[in-house]
Amino acid sequence: MRLLASEPVSIAKVLDTSIKLYAAGFNKQIGILSILAVLYIAMALLTVQLQPDPATITDVATEFPIGHLPLLGFIAVFSILSFVLYAALIYRVDNVANGRQDSFMEAISVGFGKFPAMFLALILYVLAVMLGTLLLIIPGLILMLSLAFYLYFIVIDSYGGYSALRASHSLVWGHWWRTMAIFTVPMAIWMAVLFTLGFLLALLVPGNPVLMQVLMNVLSVFFTPYFFTLGYVLFNDLKLRKSGSDLASRLAR
16 A cells, blocks of 8 residues: 655645554564664763763863774764665665565665765765854754755665755755754654653663663664654655645645
8 A cells, every 4th residue: 555645745644644654664674773773772882981081071182082982983883884774764665655575685785885875965965064054054954954855865766965965955945944844743752752751760760871871872763764754755745846746736626
């Protein structure tokens, strides 16, 4: 059964479809989520372990290149594997949405194949957002969202890094506030969950930052695929609006 709409839909429908698609494809994401869980937990433990002692902050600063090499190395590996897994997530979501079959190894292979374009796009994305932020802050915020769909263009439509960023900006332009509103709803819920959980942990297990960090990262593993699923549904909706279907739909009402 096809889950994606064939014409532009309301914000409520986008959110509803994203939840249904997330549930329909969750079992296919378990392998990817397991790897992400290991990476997130390892990152949490390593970050907490290498946090500098405030009493010796000056000494730590002078020793940073050596003392933090393990963390820097892991961050590099974490970033590469994360992007590969994110691409695999999008690939599998696209297949579930369109009723196509795939495999875990096929999805991972696609992720590695798309990495060069994703890496180039990431560098350009960070530079564009930083430049926009340095200029007037607001352009940086606009670009942060308008360029954010580059992964979908790379994974689904096989765009190159630079062309994916341009396509993302063109896709969102004219629908920026609507796109922001759609992402704001689950983000607000997610922040409320984190705040509540952090408050409860502070009461039940005071003074245990390691447990706090690990638990937060584990929860992020379950939020991450939903976030990409929501982005995928919105990606499809924005494409329909840009294709002219939005106008035809409005005229028919």
